[in-house]
Amino acid sequence: MKKLFALVAVLAMFGFVVSQNTYALGKAAGISNLEVSTPFQDSADQPAQAAEGGELHKQIKAKFIEGGAQFMGAVLLTLIFGLALAIERIIYLNLATTNTDKLLKKVETALEEGGIEAAKEVCRNTRGPVASIFYQGLDRYEEGIEMAEKSVIAYGSVQMGLLEKNLSWIALFIAIAPMLGFMGTVIGMIDAFDKIRIAGTVSAQLVAGGIQVALITTVSGLIVAIILQIFYNYILSKIDALVNSMEDSSISLIDLLVKYNVKK
Helix, strand or coil: CHHHHHHHHHHHHHHHHHHHHHHHHHHHCCCCCCCCCCCCCCCCHHHHHHHHHCCHHHHHHHHHHHHCHHHHHHHHHHHHHHHHHHHHHHHHHHHHCCCHHHHHHHHHHHHHHHCHHHHHHHHHCCCCHHHHHHHHHHHCHHHCHHHHHHHHHHHHHHHHHHHCCCHHHHHHHHHHHHHHHHHHHHHHHHHHHHHHHHHCCCCHHHHHHHHHHHHHHHHHHHHHHHHHHHHHHHHHHHHHHHHHHHHHHHHHHHHHHHHHHHHC
């Protein structure tokens, strides 16, 4: 189910980006929908059209075309893959979140009424890493409290690794996005100076135009890095909360097992 949610999110995002790029390329090629004005068109509609033409998404498409397909496309891909991984992590972490207090009460009640097997059944029917850790500790109870505690600690490290899965890739995309933007800027500057060399004269319009196009890639790379960094920090905060919950609840489980062992 978790993989299905992640796949749906990736496909939806990919379809949106493909449709936007198709429109942008069509506009660049001059095959976009043409607006035909007639003599009967009221001049009062012109301000409305100008306002509509200044919409944010149209401006973004125009800047994307101006920035060039090579580096702007690479920056866009980092955003797509980074967001796909971030959304997958957020869905996974939300599904892994468990009400540990409620789970502890259920396990305690099961221990008192049905013993270890009943408590293990409660953990089997509960999703999340905390329930999995509880199950491992209960499964090793017959080998002694010390072995159950070691099992809880060891399996807790395994669950922590699963929570942090793919975080390194998100961090990679955060680092790559501004680098691609800076590379596009440098190459754009080189191209601008090549045009000056070919023209044999320094034209303010020529230089300013080249620099403007080159800087678009830098801005795009920084925006992508900022967006992914926000998601990355949110994911880290969720992981920290889950890890703290796992540690606290593991200590409480060992206390329950000690109390159960004394009652026996």
